[in-house]
Amino acid sequence: MMEKLFDEYRGLSDKKIRPNEPKSEQFLKAFKELLDKKNNWAFLLPFKLSLEACTHCGTCAEACPVYIGSGREKIYSPVYRADMLRRIYKKYFTLSGRIFGRLVGAKEITERDVNALAEAAYRCTICRRCALACPFGLDNGLIMREARKILAELGIVPDELKEEGVENQITYGSAPKIPYEALMNILDFVKSEIEENRKNVNIEVPVDKVGAKYLIINNAGDYLSFLDTIRGIVEIMNYVNEDWTFNSQNTGVFDNVNYGLFYSDKDMIRVIRAHLETFKKLKPEYVVVGECGHAYDVLGHLMKDLIPAEERPFKVIHIVELYDKFLREGKLKLDKDKNSAPVTFHDSCKIGRCGGIYDEPRRLIAASCRDFREMYPNREYNYCCGGGGGFALMSKYNFLDFRMKTYGKLKVQQIKDTGASTLITICANCKRQFLDMVSYYNLNTTVSGLSEIIANALVY
Amino acid sequence: MYEYMLLIVGIILPYLTLAVFGIALAYNFFKWMFLPRPVMWAIFPAKENTVSILLTIAKRIFSLPGPRKFDKLIFTLAWMFHIGLIVSLSLHAKYIFLPHLPFEYEMGSIAGLFAAIGSFGFIIRRYYDKRAESYFADYFALVLLIITLLLGTYIRILKLVDPAQLWGWVQGILSLNPVLPPTNTLFLIHLFFAQIYMMYLPFKTLIHPIAIFYGQKVILDKRHIGKE
Ligand code: SF4
Ligand code: SF4
Numbered sequence: 248m249m250e251k252l253f254d255e256y257r258g259l260s261d262k263k264i265r266p267n268e269p270k271s272e273q274f275l276k277a278f279k280e281l282l283d284k285k286n287n288w289a290f291l292l293p294f295k296l297s298l299e300a301c302t303h304c305g306t307c308a309e310a311c312p313v314y315i316g317s318g319r320e321k322i323y324s325p326v327y328r329a330d331m332l333r334r335i336y337k338k339y340f341t342l343s344g345r346i347f348g349r350l351v352g353a354k355e356i357t358e359r360d361v362n363a364l365a366e367a368a369y370r371c372t373i374c375r376r377c378a379l380a381c382p383f384g385l386d387n388g389l390i391m392r393e394a395r396k397i398l399a400e401l402g403i404v405p406d407e408l409k410e411e412g413v414e415n416q417i418t419y420g421s422a423p424k425i426p427y428e429a430l431m432n433i434l435d436f437v438k439s440e441i442e443e444n445r446k447n448v449n450i451e452v453p454v455d456k457v458g459a460k461y462l463i464i465n466n467a468g469d470y471l472s473f474l475d476t477i478r479g480i481v482e483i484m485n486y487v488n489e490d491w492t493f494n495s496q497n498t499g500v501f502d503n504v505n506y507g508l509f510y511s512d513k514d515m516i517r518v519i520r521a522h523l524e525t526f527k528k529l530k531p532e533y534v535v536v537g538e539c540g541h542a543y544d545v546l547g548h549l550m551k552d553l554i555p556a557e558e559r560p561f562k563v564i565h566i567v568e569l570y571d572k573f574l575r576e577g578k579l580k581l582d583k584d585k586n587s588a589p590v591t592f593h594d595s596c597k598i599g600r601c602g603g604i605y606d607e608p609r610r611l612i613a614a615s616c617r618d619f620r621e622m623y624p625n626r627e628y629n630y631c632c633g634g635g636g637g638f639a640l641m642s643k644y645n646f647l648d649f650r651m652k653t654y655g656k657l658k659v660q661q662i663k664d665t666g667a668s669t670l671i672t673i674c675a676n677c678k679r680q681f682l683d684m685v686s687y688y689n690l691n692t693t694v695s696g697l698s699e700i701i702a703n704a705l706v707y
Numbered sequence: 708m709y710e711y712m713l714l715i716v717g718i719i720l721p722y723l724t725l726a727v728f729g730i731a732l733a734y735n736f737f738k739w740m741f742l743p744r745p746v747m748w749a750i751f752p753a754k755e756n757t758v759s760i761l762l763t764i765a766k767r768i769f770s771l772p773g774p775r776k777f778d779k780l781i782f783t784l785a786w787m788f789h790i791g792l793i794v795s796l797s798l799h800a801k802y803i804f805l806p807h808l809p810f811e812y813e814m815g816s817i818a819g820l821f822a823a824i825g826s827f828g829f830i831i832r833r834y835y836d837k838r839a840e841s842y843f844a845d846y847f848a849l850v851l852l853i854i855t856l857l858l859g860t861y862i863r864i865l866k867l868v869d870p871a872q873l874w875g876w877v878q879g880i881l882s883l884n885p886v887l888p889p890t891n892t893l894f895l896i897h898l899f900f901a902q903i904y905m906m907y908l909p910f911k912t913l914i915h916p917i918a919i920f921y922g923q924k925v926i927l928d929k930r931h932i933g934k935e
Contacts (some may be wrong), residue, residue: 288743293925295867296739300918303845305838309777313839326839352842380773382785383915384922389748551931552746564932565934603751627751628776694873 249644252321253366256649258641259405264365270401271356275339275401281393282340287495289512289553289583294393297385298336298446301326301624307387313370319343323653325377327389328367331360332394340592345359365403368394369646372638372654373509374596374631390508399511412506413514417521420496421467421469422504430495433470437478441485450485456492458530463493463566464522465537466675467502469696470560476538479698486705487578492529499525503542508549509637518552526561531559534563538696540674541599541635565598567673570701571607574614580706583616589618590700591667593658593681594629595674608673615704620665632672634680642683650680651687659688669693671700709890716899717888721880724902731909732917737920744932753929764923768916780832788825794818795859803881806874812863819860826853829869851904857899867891 248447249257250266280286287294306313309322317323330352337344337353344353354360371391377636378386398404425433433454441450453459463484474586494501500521507515526534536543547563573579592612598604605626612619624630633654638646657682662670670692672678681694754760774782795818798811805829830849833841862868872889879886888898 284743289746290748292739292742292921293748294916295742296922296925300914301921302915303833303839303841304774304778304781305836306774306778306781308838310773319838321837324838330840347844349849350843352840352844375750378926380777381922382767382771382773383918384924384926384927385918386748386922549746550930551933554933556933600750603749603753605751681919 253282253363253370254649256646258646258649259403260644263403263405263537264362265361269358270356271609273333273359273401274397275356277397278335279400280311280400280571281397284299285302287393288514289549290389290393293309293386293389296383296550297329297387297390298382298629299341299440301329301385302383303330303331306382306417307377307380309374311371312374312376312633312657313372313653316633316655316657320572321683323366323370328371329387331364331367332390335360336351338608361401364394365398367391368398369405369636369641370649372596372635374635375600376596376628376631379600379627394514395510399514402659404510405637405641407643408637409514410507410543410636412504412640413518416500416502416504416506416518417602419456419574420500421470421502422506423467423471423502425467425470427496428678431519432500433474434476434481434493437474441478441482442488445482448485448707451477451491452479452481455485455494455498455529457528459492460532461489461491461532461569462526462529462533462561463535464501464503465539465541466504466539466542467491468504468679469537469676472682473538473675473696475699476675476678476696477694479700479702480537480566482702482705483573483579483698486633486702487573492531494525494529498528501525503536503539503546505542505545505591506590506640507638508541509546515520515545515549516553519554522546523558526559531561533569533576534561535537535569536563536565538566538673538675538678538698540595540602540676542603543604544597565602565604565607565673567598567604567607567611567697570611570697574611579614579701581701581704582706583615583617583704585704586620586669586700588669589665590616590669590695591618591620591662591665592625593622593632593670594626594673595672596629596631596635598673599629600627608671611697612671615701618667620667622661622665630654630661632677632680632684634674634676634678639676639679639683647683647687651684655680655684655687656707658680659684659690660694662690667692669695669700671695671697673697712895713887713890716895717876718880718885720899721885726929727906728909730935731906733878735909735914735917739917745925747929747931748925749929750926754927755929760924760927763927766919767923768919778869780828780859784825784828784832786825787821788829791818791820791822791825791856795822795856802877802879807870811867815859815862819856823853823856823860828854844911847883848904848907851900851907855897855900855904858893858900862891862894862897868894 295374300347311325334354335356343351373388373392438450438452474580505518507518529611543565633650798815870887876888
C-alpha cells in the first residue's frame, strides 16, 4: 500500500515520485528555467498570466468536471490545484511574495508540497473548460501542464506516458510496440472481413505508399482495441476510391499519438520530429490524423507554430474533416436506416474545445444515423470524459477509481440522460475511457468510433 | 500640524499616487506585451483577425460569459460593483473638465452604494466560498475599497464638500500650481484611502483589465505564428 500524497488515489508509483528523496531545490531550479523566454516561449505568456492574475474568485470551479464529479471537494477545484504551484511561484519569483509572504498567499516550498504536486498535477486532464469560465481567460489546466513539465525534469512522469509511450513510439514506431507482421496480419484480417461482408467488393489496404494523396496515420491503439474503426476507415477510403495509404514502422512512426503533449515540450518535439521524418519519406499531400484528439492538437495545431513551414510541406486534417469533405462532394451515399438505434456524440476536448471541429461530425452523424441525440452540455461546454491528459492509459494502483468516480460519474449521467444506446466519439483516448466506464458502471452502451458508423451506412 | 496633513494628503500624495499608478500600470501592460507570442492556444469558436478578437474581448468584458454561465452570484456582484465604480470614477474624473454636473450628487451616491454593496458581497462570498483560498491581500483590497466608497457616498449624500473648491483643487494639481484641498476631515480620510488604494491597485486588482485583454486574446486568437 503506497502512502497518500495528495488524496486517497495514486496515479504514479513510489519508484517514480521517490517521496523520501529531497527534490525541492531541483524543483525550484526547473521552475525557474520554465519562466525563461528562451526555454518556454511557446507557453510563457498564458502561464505567467495565469500565475499572476488570478483573483481567487472560484468561478472556474463550477466548470471543472473533476470538482463537480467529486461532489465539489475543495482539493479538486482548479484554483486549489493551481494554487499549489502559484504559491511557490509567489514566494520565489515575485517581489510581493518575497516581502509579504503569506499575506499575499506566498508559501515556502516543502518536500511534502513537491510530492503532493506530483500527484495533483495528474488530477486534471488539461481539458481547459475552466479557462472558458474564467472571466480573464486564465488557464489552470495550463498551470497543471507546466507543473507536469517541471516534474518531468525531476524524472517524475507516469511510465505509461514516457517509457511505455514516447520511448516505445520512437524506438518501435508505435507506443504499444506492434510488430510489423502483426500489423500486416491485422490489416489482412480487416480486408478479408470487409470483403466477406460486402460481397463483390474488392478491398485494397495500401501501406507505406510513397506520394499518396492521403496518408492516414492512426492511434496505434485502434489496431489492437478498436479494430472496427480501422475497418471503417478502410471501407470508406475504398468506397470513395481515393489515393491513400496507411504506414508501418518500415517508414518510421505509424502511431499518431504524442504523449509528450501531456508532460514535456521537449519530448513532444522529439515525437513531432519522428513524425516529420516519416512524412518526409512518404511525401503525402495530406496527413490525415485518424480518430485521435490529442494527436490532432499536436499535428494539426501546435506543430504549425513549433516547426517552420518549409519543414512540413503537407496539410494536416482530422479524418472527420476528410469524411465531411467527401460527404459535401457527394462521394458518400449513406442510408440512415442502417443505423437506426439512438446515438449520441461526445465532443472530445482536443477536437472540439481545443480543435474547433464541431459541425463536421454532426453533419456526418445526421447523414448516417436515424436517431441522433445531443448530450448536454455539448460543443465547447462539453465535459471532458476523463480520458484526456494521458489518463486513458493510466489505470494502475487505484487511478481507475479516480477516473471513474469523478469525470466518469458525471459523464455517465450525461450519457444516460440522452437515452442513447450508442455513444460515438472520434478520439481513441476517449473511447478507452468510455469502455472502462461501460464496464465499471455496467452500462448498456455501445462505444463506437465514427468511421464504422459511416461505413455501416454506406450504400453500394 | 493640520496644515502639514493637508499638504501631504492634498498635494504630495496626489503626485506620488499619479506617478506610482501611471508607471505601474504601464509596466504591467508592457511586461505582458514583450513576452513572446505564444503558440496558438485558442479555445474554439475563436477568431482570426485582430478586429474581431478585440470586439469579442470588449463584448466579453461587459457580458462576462463565464461567470454568467457558471456562477450567477459573482456575475451579479461583478455587475453591481463595476457599474457602480465606473459611474463613480467618471464623476470624479469629470473635475478635469467640468466643475459641476446636474444630479451629480444623486448619481454619485447611488453609484457609490452599488459599488460598496458589490464589494461587500465579494467579501462575504470570499469568506464562505470553499472553492478558492483567499489571502489577506484579497481582503485588504476590498476592505480599503469599501471604506473609501462608503466615505465618498456619505460625503456626497450630506454634500459635505463644495464642488467649486474641489474643482479648484483638481485644476491646481493638473496645472502644477497646487492649492490646498477642501478641509473637511472625512473628505481628507476618503482622499487618503482612495490614494492608497490607487497605489495598491496596479499591483493587485488593476492587473485585471490588463489580464483580461491578454488572457482573452490568447484563448480567442486562432492564428498561427508560422505560415500555413
Ligand atoms: S483543465 Fe479541465 S480538469 Fe483541469 S482544472 Fe480545468 S476544467 Fe478541471
Ligand atoms: S475563474 Fe479565473 S480568476 Fe477566478 S479563480 Fe478561476 S482562474 Fe482565478
